[in-house]
Amino acid sequence: MHKYFVLSGIFLLFEYIFHVLGTWRLYQKAGMKLWEIIIPIYNFYILLKKNNLSKWYILFLVNPLTSIILLFIFWMDLIHSFGKNKKKDILFLFLSLGTYIYYISFFEKVYFSKFKTKKEKEDNRGILLATILAFIIHTYIIQPFVIPTSSMEKTLLVGDFILVSKIHYGLRMPMSPISIPFIHNKTIGKIKFYIPIFKWPYFRFPPFQSIKRNDIVVFNFPKDPNHEIIDKKDHYVKRCVGLPGDLIFIKNGILFVNNKKEKFFSKKQQAYFIKTENIPLNIEYIKNKMDIKDLEFIGEINNGYYYKIMLTEKEAIQIKNIFGNIVFIKKDIFPSNFKEKFIFPNSYSWNRDFFGPLYVPKKGEFLKPNKKNIHLYKEIIFYEKGEKVLLSSKGYRIKKNYYFMMGDNRHNSYDSRYWGLVPEDHIVGKPIFIWTSIDWDRKHPWNLFSWKFRWNRIMKTIE
Template sequence: MSFQSILGNFALILFILTFVTGIIWFLDVFILAKKRRINADKALADFDIRNQKLTSEGIRLQEGGRIELESRLLKQPAWIEYSGSFFPVIAMVFFLRSFLYEPFKIPSSSMLPTLYVGDLILVNKFTYGIRLPVINKKVLSLNDPQRGDVMVFKYPENPSLDYIKRVVGVPGDKVVYKNKRLSVNGRDIAYETLPDFLDEEHLNYSNQYTENLTGVKHRILNDVQRPPFVSDPHSFPNRELCSYDDSGFSCTVPKDQYFMMGDNRDNSLDSRYWGFVPDQNIVGKAFFIWMNFASPKRIGGFE
């Protein structure tokens, strides 16, 4: 793993910080603090003997000297004090991010009109099962991704990158996208025409529809200027399960893998190009926009 990839892996950085600060906290509580106490008791005993001698000689001692000495001897070194202070906070953030909810920022327009560039979203990490942090290994299965879910996953061609798309095909499904219309297992998906959508970032209009993906209604965009075929699909695992022609493509989703597409259909690099998402790449289910600094009114659920 390169240094650059480590810097880009926030979960790994959090794990390392939690581990290091936790070790320091543990050593201080169970070893170093006890040693400081023993050394302080010895020093205080010597202090008491010396003070008794001075008192017997009629020398008046300054009050509070013993308390100040004890406080100084028991004081944690700065590096231990800071580590111990940060450990509970870092550990809590690591636990929440790893097993409950993780924040993400939408970097592109591939999920318009559902998600905008700059949307800060929350992803449920336990909906699809409990996974070990950093290595992302599932240790407890709960629910499987369903068609229509908006899912965050590790990009199959570069797992250090997180992608977000919509699940359109689950294991065993035959997904067909011809002339910009989707069908799953031979069933045509229902569409309802909506007013054209203005992409304010690029200042262009797109055709907008409501797509009913086996019970999950959501909006999609189509660009009439773009052709329906997939240009230059990559060479990916199980590529033989897909066929491409001038009108689009068809793919049969293999076991334990998922077919993903962006809602901005003609402006999304998704499973049509780089293939299926293995179960081990799943991060979680996106469900809530908690902030968009450019448009605070977008806060809320998006399903």
């Protein structure tokens, strides 16, 4: 914890020095005394007064993320006071990360006119305040997400817009302090919308509740190859089926946790093979009336029509009862001797339906590498320690808790069966609410004319 706040203090000091060196000449031209410009905290108090901003804005200085916003407000008002009030000036200021103000201060002949009046300030104050508060809520309390894939159907549907609490499992403080607000990890070519060289250590406040088995969890994808900083890795949402200390085993497509069969839940989906005779399935009826979207027509052989569909057990029974020409409907289960490509860990002959046993490590446990677990845990030790695991090693004490995640759409989910365990520092938060839901064309999601609101899912809590 102390390391995080020490680095935050150093960063705030750097901000202060950067601000003073780049603006002191302009502020002197504006009539301010040198001591008013350089005394920490007091100088910002004076600037708030001159810019007709409330004094409580100074609270934004204690946090690196909000202090950057406050500095940009000061810089925009300052260059405006020297006639630099065109859109291109504001754009240069942002794109140069503030260094444009050095250019104005030291390389241009500019003349002070006046600071913005209170009336001019009030015109933009509401938007400014709303933006800052939204940024604080987005960063530290609740963040909105949209569900882009079907890996959690029927629990979470493609097009569900959800709110995720960042405080239920303990607020994880931001690790990348310099980034564009409200933009996660977008890139243009190799240019990232954040500065990766500034990286804070991991720190999380105590949780209001711990992760429970079968909780739905939002987390950063551990194997994201494009982003090194944890909180800038891609976001995933899955169900946590394995807690630290659990033994995970999948047999014939059925999950066992600590040698106990998972409890039945009606929204779990799996792949089914269906064959009809003479007449094909009514695809439009299945998609529109039964709200079943993951459907693939395999082909026709001798008046037999073959399909692969993601269904719950209840939906499989319904389809069998509705269509009288069904020859068979059965689950698409891989055989136990089939080794699926890219399964975790890839040194074992496992697949999505026959997986494990896999022990989920917990913090504080002592791990002794051997021939059986060397491939299984080498990446955990490498992740924590940054060293390769040797069989001659005396052992290693696990530093973090780990979790095993699976999608409810079991045969259409890229989850822990394929890429491994989720470290506790990758946990983002708990989905709590669906605030709206849109059923769109999955092949053409930007076709707005095809959008339909799912009224029964709007303002719905996530169980």
